[in-house]
Amino acid sequence: MKEKRALVIGSGVAGLAASIRLRQQGYAVDVFEANPYPGGKLSEIRLGGYRFDAGPSLFTLPEEVEDLFRITGRNPEDFFTYEKLDITCHYFWEGGKTLKAYADPHLFATEAGHKFGEPTENILAHLNQSAFMYQRLAPLFMYRSLHSLKTWTNSAALKAYGQLHKLGLFSTMHEANASALTHPKLVQLFNRYATYNGSNPYETPATLNIIPHLEFNKGAFFPKKGMHDITQSLYKLAKAIGVQFHLNSPVEEIIVEKGKALGVVVSDQRIFADLVVNNMDMVNAYKTLLRKQKQPKRLLNQPKSSSALIFTGASGSIFLNWRLP
Numbered sequence: 385m386k387e388k389r390a391l392v393i394g395s396g397v398a399g400l401a402a403s404i405r406l407r408q409q410g411y412a413v414d415v416f417e418a419n420p421y422p423g424g425k426l427s428e429i430r431l432g433g434y435r436f437d438a439g440p441s442l443f444t445l446p447e448e449v450e451d452l453f454r455i456t457g458r459n460p461e462d463f464f465t466y467e468k469l470d471i472t473c474h475y476f477w478e479g480g481k482t483l484k485a486y487a488d489p490h491l492f493a494t495e496a497g498h499k500f501g502e503p504t505e506n507i508l509a510h511l512n513q514s515a516f517m518y519q520r521l522a523p524l525f526m527y528r529s530l531h532s533l534k535t536w537t538n539s540a541a542l543k544a545y546g547q548l549h550k551l552g553l554f555s556t557m558h559e560a561n562a563s564a565l566t567h568p569k570l571v572q573l574f575n576r577y578a579t580y581n582g583s584n585p586y587e588t589p590a591t592l593n594i595i596p597h598l599e600f601n602k603g604a605f606f607p608k609k610g611m612h613d614i615t616q617s618l619y620k621l622a623k624a625i626g627v628q629f630h631l632n633s634p635v636e637e638i639i640v641e642k643g644k645a646l647g648v649v650v651s652d653q654r655i656f657a658d659l660v661v662n663n664m665d666m667v668n669a670y671k672t673l674l675r676k677q678k679q680p681k682r683l684l685n686q687p688k689s690s691s692a693l694i695f696t697g698a699s700g701s702i703f704l705n706w707r708l709p
């Protein structure tokens with residue numbers, strides 16, 4: 385039987401993961417990457433004998449990376465090692481206040497109590513609420529397609545509908561944080577999590593308070609060779625299982641007929657496949673690769689946000705958050 389073929393546009397962490405999963409499903413996979421290197425936003429900068437991770441600095445859910453090695457029958461530790469962090473973040477405020485965000489919820493609650501007089505039970509109850517929402521919502525929306533009717537109608541979803549009032553849909557993140565915690569700096573600290581997906585804590589639903597659960601309850605980690613090793617080790621894995629990479633190869637167009645993606649155009653060449661996966665930022669993809677197609681105006685006109693300004697140095701990243709009251 386003829387081997388099925390898949391084309392992946394972009395070798396960011398999502399493109400790499402998709403290429404590995406498709407290869408495991410028996411597809412011949414070609415990845416086209418515009419840059420001369422793989423990894424997308426999760427890459428590195430080398431300067432004057434130093435190496436800097438470019439982009440992400442906080443690593444959660446390492447099991448999702450490990451899973452990609454396991455599905456290929458490999459031991460993740462042979463490729464990729466990481467350690468759990470005791471302190472995920474150091475907070476500094478003007479005026480000299482500082483706070484260590486211990487990964488252990490009890491240590492963090494004690495530290496916050498000591499520095500800000502916040503009752504320990506407030507912090508622990510807030511993190512428990514975060515865990516509750518995560519446990520209800522992650523299986524529904526993180527591991528299923530939002531575009532599938534089944535996601536919204538399966539029994540777990542129907543059960544969650546009965547608990548909507550506990551899932552933060554009817555208040556903003558800031559309202560929930562301000563009602564759970566007494567000290568404004570801690571409210572500000574928890575509001576910061578909205579920036580992780582470019583949201584505004586004064587507008588986004590309190591449902592996004594599931595994010596602190598990842599850092600405080602499940603934990604934050606750091607790859608032993610730096611963040612860049614996440615995409616480097618996945619790149620090595622993908623090549624080892626036969627994924628073909630074409631670097632310096634920007635895709636110019638996705639070929640679409642009757643609403644179905646049939647292939648891509650690269651260097652004026654038309655390449656066809658059974659499946660096309662786009663890893664390029666969605667707005668740019670519509671404006672460039674799919675410019676001849678009907679544009680989803682509502683989606684494209686949504687306001688874009690720049691939620692944080694980040695300086696990365698040899699010893700970590702500094703986030704300067706704005707949108708403060």
Ligand SMILES: Cc1cc2nc3c(=O)[nH]c(=O)nc-3n(C[C@H](O)[C@H](O)[C@H](O)COP(=O)(O)OP(=O)(O)OC[C@H]3O[C@@H](n4cnc5c(N)ncnc54)[C@H](O)[C@@H]3O)c2cc1C
Pocket residue numbers: 393394395396397398399416417418419422423424425426438439440441442443444633634635636663664665694
């Ligand atoms: C400064 C910064 C800090 C961040 N901090 C964190 C953090 O601490 N923790 C965390 O979990 N996340 C963080 N993120 C988010 C995280 O980096 C991204 O969510 C993730 O890397 C996105 O991966 P991706 O594969 O979806 O997309 P990308 O990494 O954007 O990959 C898309 C790829 O497509 C390629 N491409 C684009 N157009 C074409 C084309 N026409 N043809 C071929 N290839 C093309 C690009 O070159 C790129 O390689 C941060 C992001 C930034 C920018």
